[in-house]
Amino acid sequence: MDINIRFWSKVDKSGECWVWTAGRTAAGYGMFHSNTSRAHLAHRYAFELANGPIPTGMHVRHTCDNPPCVRIDHLVIGTHADNMRDMSERKRAATGDRHGMRLHPDRRATGDKHGSHTHPESRHAATRSHDRETSQTAEATCSLSLSDNHHPTGMDT
Numbered sequence: 125m126d127i128n129i130r131f132w133s134k135v136d137k138s139g140e141c142w143v144w145t146a147g148r149t150a151a152g153y154g155m156f157h158s159n160t161s162r163a164h165l166a167h168r169y170a171f172e173l174a175n176g177p178i179p180t181g182m183h184v185r186h187t188c189d190n191p192p193c194v195r196i197d198h199l200v201i202g203t204h205a206d207n208m209r210d211m212s213e214r215k216r217a218a219t220g221d222r223h224g225m226r227l228h229p230d231r232r233a234t235g236d237k238h239g240s241h242t243h244p245e246s247r248h249a250a251t252r253s254h255d256r257e258t259s260q261t262a263e264a265t266c267s268l269s270l271s272d273n274h275h276p277t278g279m280d281t
């Protein structure tokens with residue numbers, strides 16, 4: 125089966141967030157096993173399906189703070205330094221473009237409001253910073269476990 129079809133067949137698109145329905149990591153991130161039997165974090169895989177390979181060292185984060193969500197509109201790419209800067213300044217749009225690798229998938233949903241306070245993430249601002257910190261730690265932990273164990277959760281079918 126085509127890898128794209130197989131991937132999206134595991135996703136529930138009935139809600140605002142597109143939720144991964146197959147195996148998950150302990151932190152709640154979706155786990156996808158590609159044809160090579162390599163384990164991938166589902167949200168990162170979804171991002172790469174849409175935008176191409178994630179540059180080394182870059183993070184894919186959720187604007188919705190929902191770890192199993194794989195909706196492209198809810199995923200943004202950034203560096204660890206970006207994350208830190210976000211948390212302290214919340215001015216990502218103002219500083220990000222000089223990297224030349226920001227893909228702004230969230231623009232598609234809302235039109236380009238670049239640099240304005242109408243960024244779609246703002247409605248989540250109340251809960252965002254706490255969950256983000258948790259998620260980031262979880263993702264780092266998960267990446268480590270993925271590299272030496274193809275079935276860290278034992279939940280894959």
Ligand SMILES: [Zn+2]
Nearest residue numbers: 141188193198
């Ligand atoms: Zn979402």
